[in-house]
């Protein structure tokens with residue numbers, strides 16, 4: 151494994167349209183998951199929920215992958231929540247980064263998991279599996295989300311309990327944050343489930359929507375297109391199944407140029 155490069159190692163090679171940022175902190179959650187924070191370029195603007203292409207110089211060549219920006223638009227730093235794919239072209243190197251290392255980022259963020267792509271509603275569901283929680287880590291820390299919605303429900307489903315920790319840390323961070331805690335109040339509900347271990351809340355989110363347990367556990371009525379809005383981020387199969395359930399409930403899919411009742415984004419290609 152090559153050690154990630156420092157900026158001075160390749161300063162003259164950084165291509166146009168790319169920022170070279172400094173890693174500030176790294177936290178490993180499991181053998182498969184970690185988060186890191188890095189400096190935010192002065193001119194870099196994005197909407198909470200968007201993704202950017204981030205990369206590393208591996209040998210002479212940069213390798214880029216799409217990454218949801220997990221920090222909110224107001225944050226002075228950038229945060230990412232990452233998988234570690236064994237032998238993954240990017241993450242086999244990215245998982246070794248340390249404070250002081252350089253991470254590349256292409257200048258133009260994009261994405262559909264943005265508040266602008268939804269029509270007004272009262273309750274916003276964010277359905278995520280695995281690293282699909284990343285765009286919602288941004289949105290649940292953005293005051294705009296709570297200005298637009300009376301209730302925000304973040305669901306996060308993983309195989310094992312240890313994989314849920316990032317989500318619990320996020321909610322704790324909000325609770326301990328002077329201003330955010332006041333803005334969020336009791337509007338945010340975090341619903342975490344696992345599929346492969348004993349845990350009070352178990353099962354795929356699609357099963358829990360279908361059998362109504364999600365709504366019973368949360369004490370909310372079933373999905374209603376007049377009131378509810380949705381954002382989905384997970385594997386291709388999870389997106390397809392969840393999308394079908396939302397459509398069955400009468401919600402229609404929106405996009406940046408055509409806001410509607412729910413939006414989706416793949417958490418990875420595969």
Ligand SMILES: Cc1cc2nc3c(=O)[nH]c(=O)nc-3n(C[C@H](O)[C@H](O)[C@H](O)COP(=O)(O)OP(=O)(O)OC[C@H]3O[C@@H](n4cnc5c(N)ncnc54)[C@H](O)[C@@H]3O)c2cc1C
Pocket residue numbers: 201215216217218219230231232233234235237238239240241242280281284285415416417418419420
């Ligand atoms: C819009 C978008 C946003 C993304 N945001 C994130 C993010 O915030 N965090 C993140 O870790 N990844 C994210 N990804 C996936 C990311 O782009 C890379 O695929 C991932 O970093 C692995 O890169 P790699 O080069 O090591 O392996 P790759 O060659 O890219 O992937 C190898 C295989 O690993 C599996 N895989 C890849 N990523 C994941 C994942 N996140 N969860 C489970 N299995 C995976 C897939 O089966 C894939 O075929 C996103 C992808 C897209 C399309």
